[in-house]
Amino acid sequence: MSWLGSLAIYIALYVAIVGIALGAVAAITQSRRFLHAARFATYTVFGSITVASVVLVHAFLTHDFSIKYVAGFSDHTMPTFYLLGAFWGGQAGSLLFWIWKVVLFTAICVYVNRRSYQDFMPWVMSVCMTVTAALLLILVFGSNPFEGYQLIDDPTVGQGLNPLLQTPKMILHPPALLTGMASMTIPFAFAIAALLSGNLSNTWVKAARTWILIPWLFLTVGNILGGMWAYEELGWGGYWAWDPVENASFLPWLTATALIHSLLIQERRGMLKRWNVGLMIATFLLTLFGTYITRSGLIESVHSFAQSEIGPYFLTLLITFAVSSIALFIWRWKDLKADQRLDSPVSREAAFIFNNWMFLSMTAVVLFGTLWPRIREALTGSEIAMGPQWFNRWMIPMGLLLLLMMGVGTIIAWRKANWKNFQRNFVIPIAASIVLTPLSLVAYWFGRGQHLGVIPDEVQALYAITAILLCYFVGATIVQEFYRGMSARRRAHDESWTESFVRLCLKQKRRYGGYIVHLGIVFAFLAFAGNAMKIEKDISLKLGESVTIGDYTLTYNGLHDQHYRERIMYTATMPVERNGRHLFNMNPGRAVYHTTQEMPISEIDIRSTPMEDLYVALVNFDPSGETAAFKVFVGPFTWFFWFGGVILILGTLICLWPTRESIDSLRPGSSGLGRAAVFGMLTALTFSPIVIWTAESHTDWGSAARYSLISQAESEALPPPLPTSLEIGEHYAIDDEGV
Amino acid sequence: MTVVLLVVSIAFTLAMLVQILLPFSVSREEQLSFELLDEELRQIEILVNRKVALVQTLRDLEYDWETDKISEKDYQRFKRSCERQAVAIMRRLDAIHGGRDWQNDIDRAIDERVASNLFVSEESPSPELGESADDHDGTDDALVCANCATPLEDDDLFCGKCGTPVASAEDQDLPDERPPLSDFDPLTNTSSPSEITG
Numbered sequence: 001m002s003w004l005g006s007l008a009i010y011i012a013l014y015v016a017i018v019g020i021a022l023g024a025v026a027a028i029t030q031s032r033r034f035l036h037a038a039r040f041a042t043y044t045v046f047g048s049i050t051v052a053s054v055v056l057v058h059a060f061l062t063h064d065f066s067i068k069y070v071a072g073f074s075d076h077t078m079p080t081f082y083l084l085g086a087f088w089g090g091q092a093g094s095l096l097f098w099i100w101k102v103v104l105f106t107a108i109c110v111y112v113n114r115r116s117y118q119d120f121m122p123w124v125m126s127v128c129m130t131v132t133a134a135l136l137l138i139l140v141f142g143s144n145p146f147e148g149y150q151l152i153d154d155p156t157v158g159q160g161l162n163p164l165l166q167t168p169k170m171i172l173h174p175p176a177l178l179t180g181m182a183s184m185t186i187p188f189a190f191a192i193a194a195l196l197s198g199n200l201s202n203t204w205v206k207a208a209r210t211w212i213l214i215p216w217l218f219l220t221v222g223n224i225l226g227g228m229w230a231y232e233e234l235g236w237g238g239y240w241a242w243d244p245v246e247n248a249s250f251l252p253w254l255t256a257t258a259l260i261h262s263l264l265i266q267e268r269r270g271m272l273k274r275w276n277v278g279l280m281i282a283t284f285l286l287t288l289f290g291t292y293i294t295r296s297g298l299i300e301s302v303h304s305f306a307q308s309e310i311g312p313y314f315l316t317l318l319i320t321f322a323v324s325s326i327a328l329f330i331w332r333w334k335d336l337k338a339d340q341r342l343d344s345p346v347s348r349e350a351a352f353i354f355n356n357w358m359f360l361s362m363t364a365v366v367l368f369g370t371l372w373p374r375i376r377e378a379l380t381g382s383e384i385a386m387g388p389q390w391f392n393r394w395m396i397p398m399g400l401l402l403l404l405m406m407g408v409g410t411i412i413a414w415r416k417a418n419w420k421n422f423q424r425n426f427v428i429p430i431a432a433s434i435v436l437t438p439l440s441l442v443a444y445w446f447g448r449g450q451h452l453g454v455i456p457d458e459v460q461a462l463y464a465i466t467a468i469l470l471c472y473f474v475g476a477t478i479v480q481e482f483y484r485g486m487s488a489r490r491r492a493h494d495e496s497w498t499e500s501f502v503r504l505c506l507k508q509k510r511r512y513g514g515y516i517v518h519l520g521i522v523f524a525f526l527a528f529a530g531n532a533m534k535i536e537k538d539i540s541l542k543l544g545e546s547v548t549i550g551d552y553t554l555t556y557n558g559l560h561d562q563h564y565r566e567r568i569m570y571t572a573t574m575p576v577e578r579n580g581r582h583l584f585n586m587n588p589g590r591a592v593y594h595t596t597q598e599m600p601i602s603e604i605d606i607r608s609t610p611m612e613d614l615y616v617a618l619v620n621f622d623p624s625g626e627t628a629a630f631k632v633f634v635g636p637f638t639w640f641f642w643f644g645g646v647i648l649i650l651g652t653l654i655c656l657w658p659t660r661e662s663i664d665s666l667r668p669g670s671s672g673l674g675r676a677a678v679f680g681m682l683t684a685l686t687f688s689p690i691v692i693w694t695a696e697s698h699t700d701w702g703s704a705a706r707y708s709l710i711s712q713a714e715s716e717a718l719p720p721p722l723p724t725s726l727e728i729g730e731h732y733a734i735d736d737e738g739v
Numbered sequence: 740m741t742v743v744l745l746v747v748s749i750a751f752t753l754a755m756l757v758q759i760l761l762p763f764s765v766s767r768e769e770q771l772s773f774e775l776l777d778e779e780l781r782q783i784e785i786l787v788n789r790k791v792a793l794v795q796t797l798r799d800l801e802y803d804w805e806t807d808k809i810s811e812k813d814y815q816r817f818k819r820s821c822e823r824q825a826v827a828i829m830r831r832l833d834a835i836h837g838g839r840d841w842q843n844d845i846d847r848a849i850d851e852r853v854a855s856n857l858f859v860s861e862e863s864p865s866p867e868l869g870e871s872a873d874d875h876d877g878t879d880d881a882l883v884c885a886n887c888a889t890p891l892e893d894d895d896l897f898c899g900k901c902g903t904p905v906a907s908a909e910d911q912d913l914p915d916e917r918p919p920l921s922d923f924d925p926l927t928n929t930s931s932p933s934e935i936t937g
Contacts, residue, residue, distance in 0.1 A: 004745075011752075015759070022759075033762035033770060040758035047752030054748055058741035116784050203785075206792065268796070348808070413808040421808065484806055508798070 002067050005055035005146040009096075012048035012103075013140060015041050016133040023126030027197065038125045039110050045132060046107040049100045056093060056145055060086055069093060069145045075595075077566045085171035091295060091310065092145035094178060098291075099135045101182035102128065109186050109211070117207060123193035124186075131185050134317050142310040173229055177222030177249050181287040184215040184252065188284035191277050195328045200335050202267055208280065209263050210656075212256060217652045219253045224645040235602045235617040237536055237633040239641060242391040247370045248290030251363055255283040258359035261409075265352050268414075270339030275356070277336060281325045286363075288318045293370070344416035351409035358402045365394045396463050396528075400470060403525055406518055407474035410481060429476035437469045448611060449533060452550040452634060456532040464532035471522045471529070478515045478522075485512070505654050513654030520648025523640045530612075530637030538619070540629045550634045552614055553577045554586070559625040567593045569603070572618050572628055576607075588618040588630065613638040779835050786828050786835075793825045 019041030026034035060083045065071040073086040088094040106128040113121055187208040194204035226246065227239035240246060259279045262272050292314040342349055369386040377383050411425035456464065489500040505512045539547050541556035557573040571589040575582060589603035604617045613635040621628035762770060804814040882891050884898035891898060
C-alpha cells in the first residue's frame with residue numbers, strides 16, 4: 001500500500017503547483033474558468049493528502065512494518081488509541097498531518113467563501129497552495145513517511161512509540177497544536193492576498209478576524225494540553241517551565257493575541273493598517289520558526305524526540321517566506337497609510353496599542369530567552385542556561401501590566417476619556433478591588449494559608465497581592481459590563497436575567513465572548529498568584545515512615561510491581577492524612593519499558609481541588625523497596641489554571657458561534673443540523689481538557705494504579721516469570737530483572 | 740473502516756481532478772458560459788458585507804454611548820457618518836436588485852408631479868374643477884385597456900378581457916415598486932397620464 005501513499009503525495013504536489021498557477025491566472029485575468037479550476041485544485045489536493053493519510057493510518061492499524069515509519073513508531077502491543085496517535089508521533093507523520101490540516105482548512109475556506117471575497121479568493125488559494133507545495137516538497141525530499149525497507153529487510157516487530165507519548169493527553173496535544181499552526185495559513189493568506197491584489201480596505205481584516213480565532217483557539221487548547229502533559233508526566237511540578245519548544249508554540253500565540261486586538265482598532269478606526277499586516281506576517285513566520293527550532297535540534301528540549309534532519313529544509317522555507325512577505329509588505333507600504341491618527345493617549349485606542357506593545361515585548365523576551373543561549377554558545381563557545389527564573393523576572397511584571405490594561409481597555413472611552421467616563425466606569429471596579437483584595441487575603445490566610453506553613457518572600461508576595469488586586473479589578477469590569485448590558489436588555493425587552501445573559505452573548509458575540517475570554521485569563525492569573533504559597537519538597541522515606549508537608553501527612557507503605565508485555569510498572573502506596581484523619585491513598589509510580597530501559601517514566605499522582613493540588617512523583621527507589629525518594633508539591637489554586645483555560649476556550653467559542661448566514665454558506669437549509677453539529681464538536685473540544693483532568697485527578701486513571709484497571713487479559717496472556725505483585729515488605733531484587 | 744475511507748477519498752480526489760479539467764475540455768460555447776461573470780452578485784456581496792459591518796458598528800456605538808465610553812459629540816458624528824454610509828449602500832443595493840433603477844424613476848416622477856402641480860395650480864384654481872372638467876371632456880384614453888384596447892367602464896379596476904389592471908395604463912412607465920406614487924395626490928386624475936408619468 002505504501003506505493004499508493006507515495007503516489008497520492010506526488011499527485012498532491014503536482015496539483016498544488018498547478019493550483020498556484022491557476023489561482024494567479026484567475027486573480028490577474030478575473031477568469032471564471034481558471035477560478036473554477038483553481039478551486040477544484042484545492043479540493044483535489046485535499047483529497048490526495050487524505051488518501052495518503054488514510055494509507056498511513058491503515059498501515060499502522062495493520063502493523064505493516066515494511067514501512068520504516070510504521071516500524072519506527074509502533075509495535076504489536078500498542079492499543080488502537082496509541083496507534084492512531086503514532087501517526088503524528090514522529091517527524092514525517094506529523095508533517096503529513098500538518099499538510100493535511102493546511103489543505104483541510106484551505107478546502108473549507110474555499111468552499112465557505114465560494115461566493116464571497118471574490119477579489120481575494122484566487123490569491124488566497126494561490127498562497128495556500130504555495131504553502132502546501134512547499135511543505136510537500138519537504139515531505140517528498142526530506143522525510144517521506146512511506147519510505148520502505150528492502151523486502152528482505154522487513155522487521156517483524158516495531159520499535160514502539162516513545163513511552164513519554166503514551167498518555168491520552170499526548171494523543172490530543174500534538175494535533176491541537178499542529179492544527180493551530182496549520183490553520184494560521186488562512187488568515188496569513190488573506191493578508192498576502194490583500195497585498196497582492198492591492199485591495200487594502202478593511203475586507204481582509206473582516207476575513208482575518210474570523211479566521212484567526214480558529215488557529216488561536218487550537219493553539220490555546222494545544223498549549224493547555226501540553227501544560228497538562230508536562231505537569232503530569234515530566235515531574236516538574238509545574239505546567240510551564242519555559243522549555244524552548246513550549247516557547248515556540250507560545251510565540252505565535254502571543255502575536256496572534258495582539259493581532260486579534262489590533263484588528264479591532266483597524267476595523268473601528270481605520271488605524272494600525274501597517275501594524276496589522278506586519279503582525280500577521282510575523283505570526284505566520286513564528287509558526288514556521290517554532291517548527292524549525294523544534295525539528296532541527298537547534299535547541300535542546302524535552303521535545304527532542306521530534307528532532308530530525310529536515311531542519312535545513314525548514315530554514316529555507318522560513319527564509320523564503322520571510323523575504324517574499326516582507327518584500328511585498330514594503331512594496332505596499334505607502335498604500336497602507338492609516339486613515340486616522342490617535343486622538344489622545346488616554347483612550348481605548350491608546351490602551352489597545354499599549355497592550356499590543358506589551359504583547360510584542362513579551363514576544364521579544366521569550367524569543368531572546370529561547371535563542372540567546374544558542375547564539376552565545378556559537379559566538380563565545382560558553383554555555384549558559386536561561387531558566388524559568390530569568391523568564392519570570394521579565395514576564396511576571398509584563399504580565400501584570402497586561403492584566404491592568406485588560407481591565408482598563410474594557411471600560412475606557414474611545415477617542416478621548418474624560419472625567420465623566422472615569423466616574424461611571426472606573427469607580428466600582430477600583431472600589432471592588434480595594435475592598436475585596438484584603439478581605440480575601442485575610443480569609444485565605446486564616447482559613448487555609450497558615451496551615452501550609454509557608455511565608456513567601458517579599459517580591460513573591462508583592463506580585464501575588466498585585467495579581468489578586470488586578471484580578472478583582474478586571475473581574476469587576478467584566479461583571480459591570482455584563483450587568484449593564486443585561487440591564488439594558490431587560491429594560492428594552494422585558495427579559496429575565498438568564499434570558500438577557502444568553503441573548504446578550506448571542507447578539508454581540510465578539511464583545512461578550514471576548515469578555516469571557518478575559519475572565520479565563522483572570523482565573524489563570526489567580527493560579528499564578530497561588531505559586532507564591534507553593535511547597536516543593538524532595539523526600540526519602542523508609543518503609544512505614546511518614547512525613548508532613550504543609551498539613552498533609554504522607555506515609556510510605558511500600559512498592560508493588562506489575563508486569564506487562566512492554567513494561568514493568570512499579571507503584572508506591574501512600575496513604576495521606578490530615579490531622580490524623582485519612583483523606584485518600586496516592587499511587588505514584590515509575591514505568592520501565594523493555595525497549596527504553598535507560599529512560600524510566602514517572603507516573604505522577606495528583607489530587608486536584610480548587611483550593612490546592614497535592615502532587616507526588618516517585619523519583620527513585622531502593623532495589624529492595626525498603627526506601628524510596630519522592631518529589632512532593634502542594635500547589636495552591638493550580639486547578640484555576642485549567643478552569644481558566646476552559647472559560648477562555650468557551651469565550652472563544654462564543655466569538656466563533658456560527659451565525660445563520662455562515663451555516664447557510666455551508667449548505668442552504670442546513671441551519672438546524674449544521675448548527676447542532678458545529679456546536680457539538682466545539683463543545684466537546686472545549687470541555688475535553690477539564691473532563692480528562694477531573695477524571696484523572698479523582699480516579700485511579702490518573703496514577704500508576706490505572707495499569708491494574710487495564711484489561712487483565714494482556715498480562716494473563718504472558719507466561720508468569722515473576723510474582724505479579726509484591727506484598728508490603730516483601731523483598732524484590734530488581735537487579736535480577738536487569739533493570 | 741480505513742479501506743472504506745480510502746475508497747471514498749480516492750473517489751473524491753478523482754472527481755475533483757475531473758472538475759479541474761472540465762472548464763477547459765468542454766465545447767467553446769460551454770467554456771464561454773463559465774466566463775459569464777455575475778458582476779451584480781459580486782457587487783451585492785460586497786455591499787451586503789459592508790452593510791452588516793455598518794450595522795454592527797452602529798450597534799457598538801449605541802452601546803458605547805450608553806455606557807459613557809464615547810462622548811455625545813463623537814457619538815452623533817460617528818452615527819451620522821455610519822447612517823450616511825448605510826443609506827448610500829442601501830440605495831446602491833436597491834439599484835442593483837433586478838436592475839430596475841427605480842430610485843431615479845421615483846425622483847423623476849416626483850419632479851414631474853411637482854411641475855404638473857404647479858402647472859395645475861396656475862391653470863385651474865381648484866383640483867375639483869380640473870377633475871370635473873376632465874370628466875366633462877370625456878377623454879376616451881382612460882377608458883380603453885392599455886394592453887388590448889378593449890373598452891372599459893368607468894369603475895373597472897381590471898380589463899375584462901386580458902386582466903390588465905386599469906391603473907397600469909396610467910403608470911406603465913413606472914417601476915413595480917410604486918407605493919409612494921399610488922396614492923400620491925388627487926391631482927392624478929386631473930392631468931393626462933403622459934403628464935403625470937412623463
